[in-house]
Amino acid sequence: MKTRIVFASLMLAASTAAFADGPAFNCAKASSKVEKMICADSTLSSADSVNADMYKEALQASDNPNHVKQEQRLWLKTRNTCQTVDCIAKAYDTRYNQLQHERLVNSGAVNTDGSIGH
Template identity: 85%
Template sequence: MKNITIAALLFAVSTAAFSDGPAFNCAKASSKVEKMICADSTLSSADSVNADMYKEALQTTDNQNRVKQEQRQWLKMRNACQTADCISKAYDTRYNQFQHERLVNSGAVNLDGSTGH
């Protein structure tokens, strides 16, 4: 029984080392929202995905200032959250915005979300 417990503990530690954490350093988390993100693996992963998509958007846009401004506005919205559910919804919203931007940039959809010319 003791060997199973140790093996399970080692597995948990090893998988935690490879899990996606937030894009920021949790040791320096200062706001309530940052602390909630660090305490929740789903929110941590969402933050990491958001950061990757933001970097991609900056690299593929013709207007980096617009992308940066949209991210600042989104961060204000996210940072106003008081619950993990609110933060999760904020990440979903930003993810959908980035996905829409990807589709527009690829020509798969128009700016208004319609397809075709």
């Protein structure tokens, strides 16, 4: 069952990424090394767009939006320490999984510990 959920999540991310034109930020204003690497890589650009959409959903659905914002700021600090494309990709993957978990918890599909049921 867990494999099906993971596979479905990955398929959703891939289908959403296929429609993403670029990152959620303006590449013309990219100033950091990480932002420039994201703009130069279509996969990272799509990951940024998908994660930005999921972040907005998590923020809107959360009972504690300040906590979601704090987690996002901490994640951005971590992502911004990356020196390689692989590191950035792993950061996006980690954040995607966190946001997906938040989405499932907010919808009632899973409990905060990841278990299913009441």
